[in-house]
Amino acid sequence: MSLVASIRSAMLPILGRVRGLVAAASVALVCLAAAGAPAAPLHPLEPLGADELAAVRSILAKSGRFSARTDFSWVQLDEPPKTVVGAFKPGADFPRRAYVAAVDFDSKKSYDVIVDLKTGQIAALTDLGDMEPGISDHDTEVARATVDADEAVKAALLRRGLTIPGKVSDRVIMQFAAIGRDPGLERGHNRLIRVLFASDQDSVNEFSPFLDGMMAVVDVFAGRVVKLIDEAAAPSRKVPHDIFRLGGRRPQPPPSRRAATGVTVAHNTISWRQWTLRLGFNLREGLVLYQVAFSDAGRPRPILYRAAVADVITAYGDPSASWSWMELLDEGAFGLGASSIDVRPGREVPASAVVVSPVMPDPAKARFSAVSRNRIYAYERDGGNLMHYRQGDLTFHARATELVIGFMSSLGNYVYAFNWIFRQDGSFAFEADLGGEILTKFVRAEDCGVCRAMAQGPGPGGEPRTYGPDGDDRFGTFVHPGLVGLNHQHWFNLRLDFDVDGTRNAVAETNLKRVEEGAAGAGARGADRFFTAAHTVFGRARDARRDVSDESARSWTIYNPSSLGVGGRPAGYAVVPGHNGSTAFGESREQGPAGYTFHHLWVTPYRDGQLYPVGAHPSRAGSGYADTLFHYADDEPIYDRDIVVWYSLGETHFPRPEDYPVMSNTTLSVDFRPDGFFARNPVLDAAKVYDK
Numbered sequence: 058m059s060l061v062a063s064i065r066s067a068m069l070p071i072l073g074r075v076r077g078l079v080a081a082a083s084v085a086l087v088c089l090a091a092a093g094a095p096a097a098p099l100h101p102l103e104p105l106g107a108d109e110l111a112a113v114r115s116i117l118a119k120s121g122r123f124s125a126r127t128d129f130s131w132v133q134l135d136e137p138p139k140t141v142v143g144a145f146k147p148g149a150d151f152p153r154r155a156y157v158a159a160v161d162f163d164s165k166k167s168y169d170v171i172v173d174l175k176t177g178q179i180a181a182l183t184d185l186g187d188m189e190p191g192i193s194d195h196d197t198e199v200a201r202a203t204v205d206a207d208e209a210v211k212a213a214l215l216r217r218g219l220t221i222p223g224k225v226s227d228r229v230i231m232q233f234a235a236i237g238r239d240p241g242l243e244r245g246h247n248r249l250i251r252v253l254f255a256s257d258q259d260s261v262n263e264f265s266p267f268l269d270g271m272m273a274v275v276d277v278f279a280g281r282v283v284k285l286i287d288e289a290a291a292p293s294r295k296v297p298h299d300i301f302r303l304g305g306r307r308p309q310p311p312p313s314r315r316a317a318t319g320v321t322v323a324h325n326t327i328s329w330r331q332w333t334l335r336l337g338f339n340l341r342e343g344l345v346l347y348q349v350a351f352s353d354a355g356r357p358r359p360i361l362y363r364a365a366v367a368d369v370i371t372a373y374g375d376p377s378a379s380w381s382w383m384e385l386l387d388e389g390a391f392g393l394g395a396s397s398i399d400v401r402p403g404r405e406v407p408a409s410a411v412v413v414s415p416v417m418p419d420p421a422k423a424r425f426s427a428v429s430r431n432r433i434y435a436y437e438r439d440g441g442n443l444m445h446y447r448q449g450d451l452t453f454h455a456r457a458t459e460l461v462i463g464f465m466s467s468l469g470n471y472v473y474a475f476n477w478i479f480r481q482d483g484s485f486a487f488e489a490d491l492g493g494e495i496l497t498k499f500v501r502a503e504d505c506g507v508c509r510a511m512a513q514g515p516g517p518g519g520e521p522r523t524y525g526p527d528g529d530d531r532f533g534t535f536v537h538p539g540l541v542g543l544n545h546q547h548w549f550n551l552r553l554d555f556d557v558d559g560t561r562n563a564v565a566e567t568n569l570k571r572v573e574e575g576a577a578g579a580g581a582r583g584a585d586r587f588f589t590a591a592h593t594v595f596g597r598a599r600d601a602r603r604d605v606s607d608e609s610a611r612s613w614t615i616y617n618p619s620s621l622g623v624g625g626r627p628a629g630y631a632v633v634p635g636h637n638g639s640t641a642f643g644e645s646r647e648q649g650p651a652g653y654t655f656h657h658l659w660v661t662p663y664r665d666g667q668l669y670p671v672g673a674h675p676s677r678a679g680s681g682y683a684d685t686l687f688h689y690a691d692d693e694p695i696y697d698r699d700i701v702v703w704y705s706l707g708e709t710h711f712p713r714p715e716d717y718p719v720m721s722n723t724t725l726s727v728d729f730r731p732d733g734f735f736a737r738n739p740v741l742d743a744a745k746v747y748d749k
């Protein structure tokens with residue numbers, strides 16, 4: 058979940074940098090934009106450079122379209138159409154356009170703006186009506202000042218026994234959130250930020266339980282509190298949440314330092330063994346991988362045109378007034394790149410990691426940008442046994458090395474790492490690594506009622522008996538006397554623009570199908586375990602909304618019907634699910650931004666600009682909002698076309714006492730494995746033969 062509006066800085070050209078290398082002879086990095094010597098972009102997908110961002114600012118300022126009180130906090134490359142990128146030849150001219158979300162506090166209007174850097178003009182300006190671009194530091198600053206000026210808020214806090222000699226914000230930790238799901242709030246020319254108040258005034262950790270039953274909603278356009286919830290609630294108490302003041306730490310051995318080998322970062326591209334790909338980084342998605350290819354016997358073969366984390370939602374299960382609104386658009390409202398954090402080799406990433414520092418838009422800076430240090434990382438890690446065959450004393454063996462490329466975002470109480478894993482055998486994977494603190498709430502009950510009930514055990518005849526909490530822990534778990542950790546779901550969506558051996562691809566689903574009669578021979582009759590594979594080829598996007606099925610070992614293969622390999626099998630990549638979840642959202646939400654959680658796999662025709670399953674501006678999407686994956690997945694054909702695959706990963710989090718006061722990290726993943734892409738195992742040359 059992401060409650061806090063974190064530092065807004067945005068994305069761009071990538072400054073290569075090596076850290077923690079002991080013997081890094083094989084690491085070569087090219088600094089694209091060393092201080093004082095900015096380079097012109099060499100490729101149409103290169104993020105906007107420092108000079109370009111300075112030009113964006115000047116074009117916006119000279120346009121006369123915006124008041125002096127305009128927040129240009131969301132800026133990123135407006136990617137050229139795929140056809141333009143496909144036709145690009147090095148050295149040729151290409152378009153350069155910036156997308157900007159402008160929030161004008163004087164006119165109380167928001168706009169999508171396209172700035173054309175080639176003509177120096179605004180190419181398009183769209184009034185967003187009552188849609189709201191994501192929140193920025195400017196919004197939270199206004200919200201903080203508004204709360205400080207509101208006597209009713211201060212009075213409510215004082216009545217709860219807090220000590221506030223001066224400004225509220227000097228003595229009370231506030232958390233700011235996008236408005237979430239709250240149909241009762243008035244729409245129109247307002248821009249709403251929700252404010253929650255921490256109960257502990259003396260902690261270093263900012264996530265003590267919130268004051269129960271208290272919350273403010275601020276209209277940052279009007280500069281006033283438009284709603285104050287202040288109702289009878291569970292009293293606050295001291296709880297051991299402050300992980301920064303834990304005693305009794307054991308010293309840990311220092312991390313081993315090992316040289317990175319074989320990772321090359323140059324001109325925004327990464328090469329590692331047979332893999333090559335282009336890096337991008339922006340405010341909303343954070344890391345974007347473009348033009349991922351695998352060199353097969355010296356021939357680069359395209360696999361993906363573009364891959365990114367296209368959305369993240371955290372949604373809580375408690376329907377009470379203080380919590381019912383809480384579904385957080387971690388990406389659409391806060392931005393994974395905007396919330397990205399610097400990582401330190403030897404700490405968050407191995408000592409051998411190569412780290413990359415992109416230039417990001419920053420409207421608070423004179424030139425509209427700043428270098429964001431150490432945002433992207435790449436490192437090798439041990440991948441277990443890659444191949445292994447044993448015959449007497451003879452061993453055929455290779456140990457695997459994997460490349461991890463990723464970034465991390467600090468989204469309020471959670472830190473997410475988003476990792477792409479590339480393997481020697483042509484397979485790759487995505488991992489979301491979740492860490493941080495669960496959200497807790499004070500309750501009047503001291504301990505776990507359902508635990509007492511469960512002590513009765515199964516039914517009297519030994520039959521199973523089901524118990525559900527019905528007291529203060531109905532929507533969570535007691536993690537401490539008087540404190541409940543709240544149930545929630547984490548949802549991630551990957552947008553994967555596959556181009557397996559070219560743009561014309563298709564998708565088939567494979568399911569295990571039992572063969573009812575033993576037909577293999579008389580001796581096998583009646584053995585009752587025979588099965589075949591059923592392959593379903595999809596023709597229309599609407600039919601390719603599919604769900605994980607462990608029962609039928611379900612997988613999906615994205616393939617090129619015209620690129621035939623061994624035995625006529627088309628070259629493809631299989632989506633092999635790992636652990637996944639089922640949506641908790643109700644039926645009425647299927648067509649809206651949360652709709653992507655209703656199915657694990659979606660396939661849509663490629664369309665320029667459809668980058669997020671929640672659409673461009675999901676924050677306060679109303680019933681007429683049709684910019685969502687549900688609507689992208691229409692009756693259009695997806696067979697032998699340029700298609701996009703969307704994969705949703707969900708985790709249902711029923712907290713455990715061990716998740717408190719800070720949880721151990723947990724990982725969600727999905728694998729992508731070549732299927733018919735190679736004629737045989739492509740990594741046989743990595744093996745050694747041992748005779749002992």
Ligand SMILES: [Cu+2]
Binds near residue numbers: 545547710
């Ligand atoms: Cu969680």
